[in-house]
Structures are given as C-alpha cells and as structure tokens.
Amino acid sequence: MTATAEAPAAGEVASFEVTLRIRRMNPEGTSEHGAGEEYWEEHTIQAHATDRVLDALHKIKWDIDGSLAFRRSCAHGVCGSDAMRINARNRLACKTLLKDLNPAKPIMVEPIKGLPVEKDLIVDMEPFFASYREIMPFLMTSGPTPERERLQTPEERQRFDDTTKCILCAACTTSCPVFWTDGQYFGPQAIVGAHRFIFDSRDEGQWDRLEILNDKAGVWKCRTAFNCTEACPRGIEVTKAISEVKKVLNTGEI
Amino acid sequence: MTAPELSTPRERIRSGRMRRNAERWSWLFMRFSGALLLVLIFTHLFVNLMTGDGVQQIDFAFVAGKWASPLWKVWDLLMLVLAMIHGGNGMRLLINDYAHRPRVRTFLLWLLGIAVVVVIVLGSLVIFTFDPCPLDASGDLLSGVPDFCKDVR
C-alpha cells in the first residue's frame, strides 16, 4: 500500500500509488468512443495520505487528461457540488480521503445514479432541484413583517436543527432505491428541505408543504431503506426526518 | 427580476392528489396488518406444529376439528384476508415502482386485483362451506374423516 520502504521521517506524509477507475461518457464522442457511450477509464497516480479523491481527480484533469469533466466549487464540503458514487457509495469527493478507501485496489468513481448523465461525472441536477422547489423552501408567514427579528427559543430551534445542515448535494436522493426505479418520488432531500420549514416555529406554511408531501410521490414512497442516512455527508438523520414528517401526517400534530 | 424558467423533465403523476390520503391509509394499513399478521401466523404455526403430535397430526380430520370451532374459522379468515390485502398492496407498490408504461401498469394492477379477489373468495368459500363429514358416491363416510362423524351421520 504505502510505497515508502522505511518509516517516513517525522512530519513527512506517506505517499503511495493509487488507481482510479472512472466512469466516463462524452456526449460528442471521442476518437475511441462513440457519442454517449459509457466506459471505464483507469489512471494511476502518486498520492499522499492527506489527499482526497478530489485531489486525485484534479491531478488527472490537470496533468493527464484535461477532458475529464466533474463539478466542484468549494473543495471543502460546503457547496455540495461534487457528490459522486465512490466505491459504490455516494460521497463528496472533497471529503473522502484516498487512504480511507483501501488504495491497494482501484477506486471506482461514477456519477451519482438516477439522474441523467451529461458528461463524465456531471449529471443533470434539474429533476432534483425541481423537487426541492416544489416543497417551497422559503419562509411563509402572514401578517405584517415585524420590525425586529422573529424570535425563537433554543428548544424551538433545536427541533429542526439537523435538517438546516443540508447542502443540496443530492447524495441522499441518488442513493435511494425508490428514486432509482420510480422516477416520480420527490426523494429524501426534498423531504429534508420541507422538514426544515415544517418544524420551524416561525413558519406558517407547514400544511401547504405537508399537503404536497402527502402526495402519491411524497413521503409514503419511503420504505426506510436508510441509504439516504448513510450517504449524507453532513450526517443528517434523513430517514428520521422523513419518519417525523410521516408522523405529523398521521397524527395531524406538529 | 424574473424568476428562473422552471422545467420539469419528468412529469409527476398526480393521482395521489385525487384521492387524498390514499397512500397514507395504505401505509398505515401495512403497519397494523403487518403486526397483526405476525401474531396470527405465528400462533397458527405454533398450534399446528408444536402442540399435540406436531406436524404428524395434520390431516383431514385435524383441519375438520379446527374448523368445527368458530374461533379458528374467524382466525383463518382474518389471516386469509389480511395476508392477501397486505401482500397485494405490497405488489401494488412494486408495480407502481417498476411499471412505467401506463398501459402495462394498468394491466398489471388489474391482474393483481383480480388475483387477490379470486383467492379471497375461494378461500372464504372453503372456510365457510367446509363439510367435515363428506360422503362418497355410495353414501358412506369417506375414509379419514374425524371420529365424531359416526355419531353425527
């Protein structure tokens, strides 16, 4: 695994060779591959123990093959643009260390499943965002706007704290087996987004959102597979949030 | 400022909106019938297989004996109906997941509905029109009938 024979000197970061198997697709085709054809491509690079999958992808894109396409922006787990399927699990490339993935074997990198691939690791996120928009992810209130901020106790804030952490990376929705097959389901993220407002004491649009999630494509599609909770890079308990929404719909009490 | 153009690549089927709460009731039914079925089925298995002579005791007479009591008639009917609707509803969810073409989906859903109804009707008929002491063509008791038939006939 590690290439260095002797123990590394103090402060030195271990370095090793790692192979990435990347699922590629070029809509215009290349000299070897037809337009829209999906294929695997392997690259072996030298990496450090501090390197993440994103660093490896950078190395490939910048030094080996400039045609490799993937999204990233912040590179620090904040923007949610680089969710991909790494070793068959959805993760953020910028939050996954190569050394945690058993670099002795090729590391598989695929686009997230269930959304149309545009090129290489880039998928069309529009269906995902459409679901998010549908649950109306904005504060809904009635009456005059108060002059000061809308107050809330720490307990009231705690109620929806978990779901405020979502960065809309789509790792959860594209790990959901119901979302893969069904194509109608809102997906876990939309329910997380709705949960954040439904349980917010300042919001008054709860029942509009609940009404939407009571739909055939809403929360009842969830079969508690827990894939979403496992996939979420922010550690949000997604399945729990979905169950809380189900409970509100069943009891009528928020 | 104008809002960005919204497009929905995959149109959502809005049938849940027409029958409000339908999916919610389906979900609740699955939860409760599932729990009830666990009790019903495991008691059924225990009574049939663990008490008395175990699996050896199960023959025509044993079934006849059980169905002589209204308790087991109701028990078995409940198991039949709940299991069929529970399983049928599960299949319905699978069809909704995997059958995307409307024609195929409608066809499969009808097929499933008919299968569920036929099994429930046939099953209930057996439970309620069951004759513990059937006679053969010559008017004698068939072999294997329970002992109490001799007193009855």
Ligand code: SF4
């Ligand atoms: S809930 Fe987690 S996995 Fe899903 S979109 Fe938000 S941050 Fe990503």
Ligand code: FES
């Ligand atoms: S690049 Fe922003 S979350 Fe990974």
